[in-house]
Amino acid sequence: MSPTYATRDQTAEQCRPFFLDAIARLAPEVLKSLFEEVLPTYQEVVCYSRARLPMTDEIVVWADRFHLNEPWILDAALDVIHAWRLRPQSVRRDRWPVALPFDISGNWPWGVLRFEACWESPGESRGMARRRLLNAFTDALDSYLDEEAAKIPADYECVPRFRSLQKHLEWLVWYQVKGLNFSEVARLTQYGTRTVSAEVHAAAELIGLRLRPPRRGRPRRK
Numbered sequence: 598m599s600p601t602y603a604t605r606d607q608t609a610e611q612c613r614p615f616f617l618d619a620i621a622r623l624a625p626e627v628l629k630s631l632f633e634e635v636l637p638t639y640q641e642v643v644c645y646s647r648a649r650l651p652m653t654d655e656i657v658v659w660a661d662r663f664h665l666n667e668p669w670i671l672d673a674a675l676d677v678i679h680a681w682r683l684r685p686q687s688v689r690r691d692r693w694p695v696a697l698p699f700d701i702s703g704n705w706p707w708g709v710l711r712f713e714a715c716w717e718s719p720g721e722s723r724g725m726a727r728r729r730l731l732n733a734f735t736d737a738l739d740s741y742l743d744e745e746a747a748k749i750p751a752d753y754e755c756v757p758r759f760r761s762l763q764k765h766l767e768w769l770v771w772y773q774v775k776g777l778n779f780s781e782v783a784r785l786t787q788y789g790t791r792t793v794s795a796e797v798h799a800a801a802e803l804i805g806l807r808l809r810p811p812r813r814g815r816p817r818r819k
Contacts (some may be wrong), residue, residue, distance in 0.1 A: 617670075
């Protein structure tokens with residue numbers, strides 16, 4: 598599939614739901630804590646508008662506990678709380694009420710490479726024709742790539758492949774929320790520690806999440 602290009606903000610918006618989904622699957626204690634410890638503090642709040650739902654100390658403490666104190670995650674948590682308040686019997690407690698994009702790759706509207714040439718005459722040997730045609734095709738290909746690259750806005754970047762991104766976001770959950778260090782994530786996933794560290798840092802930067810400080814010794818129990 599051809600690569601897709603988007604701004605960093607657009608890519609972050611597309612990828613964040615997959616991080617939240619990974620949290621729900623790999624660290625169910627996050628939503629459990631939000632439901633059992635934070636939601637009760639909102640039960641007495643008289644507010645039927647999500648936009649007016651206040652940010653309480655309890656939800657900030659919850660976010661700090663799981664190293665998820667980012668504005669966009671707090672907004673997602675308020676969305677969950679609002680849904681639970683409005684439809685307590687119909688909204689699942691183990692999932693974020695966000696829609697996952699079917700595919701973050703999409704299709705960039707590339708132009709079509711067109712190249713026409715032929716064997717000029719019987720007097721031209723096969724080897725000479727091959728060299729000439731290859732040179733002509735290489736020139737046409739370079740021109741095509743230059744023209745297509747010029748169409749991409751300067752602030753656009755290549756969107757990561759979905760399967761790789763999903764895997765790296767899961768590594769990020771293991772590190773950020775579950776408290777594993779890079780070596781432990783590497784053993785769990787059977788990848789090298791340097792690879793895990795690099796991809797976790799890249800995934801965190803992509804979605805706008807500050808990595809927690811490294812923790813020495815064994816990870817704390819949840």
